[in-house]
Amino acid sequence: MEPIIIVLIILVVLVFIALMKTVQVIPQASAAIVERFGRYTRTLNAGLNIVVPFIDSIRNRIDLREQVVPFPPQPVITQDNLVVNIDTVIYYQVTDARAATYEVSSFIQAIEQLTVTTLRNIIGGMDLERTLTSREEINAALRGVLDEATGKWGIRVNRVELKAIEPPTSIQDSMEKQMRADRDKRAAILTAEGIRQSQILTAEGEKQSAILRAEGEARAAALRAEGEAQAIRTVFESIHAGDADEKLLAYQYLQMLPKIAEGDANKLWIVPSEIGDALKGLSGAVGNLGPMGSGGSGGSGAARTTKENVRPRREQPPID
Numbered sequence: 001m002e003p004i005i006i007v008l009i010i011l012v013v014l015v016f017i018a019l020m021k022t023v024q025v026i027p028q029a030s031a032a033i034v035e036r037f038g039r040y041t042r043t044l045n046a047g048l049n050i051v052v053p054f055i056d057s058i059r060n061r062i063d064l065r066e067q068v069v070p071f072p073p074q075p076v077i078t079q080d081n082l083v084v085n086i087d088t089v090i091y092y093q094v095t096d097a098r099a100a101t102y103e104v105s106s107f108i109q110a111i112e113q114l115t116v117t118t119l120r121n122i123i124g125g126m127d128l129e130r131t132l133t134s135r136e137e138i139n140a141a142l143r144g145v146l147d148e149a150t151g152k153w154g155i156r157v158n159r160v161e162l163k164a165i166e167p168p169t170s171i172q173d174s175m176e177k178q179m180r181a182d183r184d185k186r187a188a189i190l191t192a193e194g195i196r197q198s199q200i201l202t203a204e205g206e207k208q209s210a211i212l213r214a215e216g217e218a219r220a221a222a223l224r225a226e227g228e229a230q231a232i233r234t235v236f237e238s239i240h241a242g243d244a245d246e247k248l249l250a251y252q253y254l255q256m257l258p259k260i261a262e263g264d265a266n267k268l269w270i271v272p273s274e275i276g277d278a279l280k281g282l283s284g285a286v287g288n289l290g291p292m293g294s295g296g297s298g299g300s301g302a303a304r305t306t307k308e309n310v311r312p313r314r315e316q317p318p319i320d
Helices: 001-022 097-101 107-123 128-133 133-153 167-241 247-260 275-288 296-310
Strands: 025-026 032-038 039-044 047-050 056-063 067-077 083-094 155-166
Touching: 001 025, 025 032, 025 097, 032 097, 039 056, 047 133, 056 097, 067 107, 067 155, 083 133, 097 133, 107 133, 107 155, 133 155
Parallel strands: none
Antiparallel strands: 025 047, 032 039, 032 056, 067 083, 083 155
């Protein structure tokens, strides 16, 4: 009985193993290559699949999702003989599991080497400045070459990105100095423009201020002239309205004469011809007021004093 039990156990284990090899579950977005006696038979898609146990075998399981592969920095020589290190990232997707398995031994390694050689060809035709400013152009050219070459491998290159472009250290230092000089130049230009604009605004303000000041002074002078004219007109009208006699006018005339002679610079002044008439009128007025004074001689003395005060000064003839 014991040998029979052992045989039954062995048969159960074999059946279980056969069932496990017969039923193959493929995850979503994956594919499996089936070979029968070492020859390609079919491709298993996602889901439950049945294969012949011990005859069919799973050669390779391939992920059909888009993959991201970063490549290490690669030294590349530009057209002006400068060595730059370029990091690249490839976005690819397997579209044909059979071609990716049988057309190339390792499609990852093949894509990497193809990327390096293509990148050197592209960068070799550009100088450093164009290389640093033409990433989109380099990406497009690199993607076109890779997509064309990997099509027969069942690979589609969706995108190529340059992570970094590192020029030599000496070139980086020179570029930093150049950028710093450009910033200083722009700062100096902006400062000069600001000073120029400030001076223009200040000059415009001073101009407007001078114009307004001149207009104010002209307006004030006009108002003063109008006031003086009005005052003269009022005095003239008052004199005519009061019917002033010649005696009062002569007295006012004599009061104004000392003011004419005021000042140290007045070395010569001219007495009008009407001064005689004014003195006659004033003498007559003083004679009429004789009883109110100290005596007739006192009045004539006052008249003489007034005449002496108003006697014009004559210039001495020049001595030869």
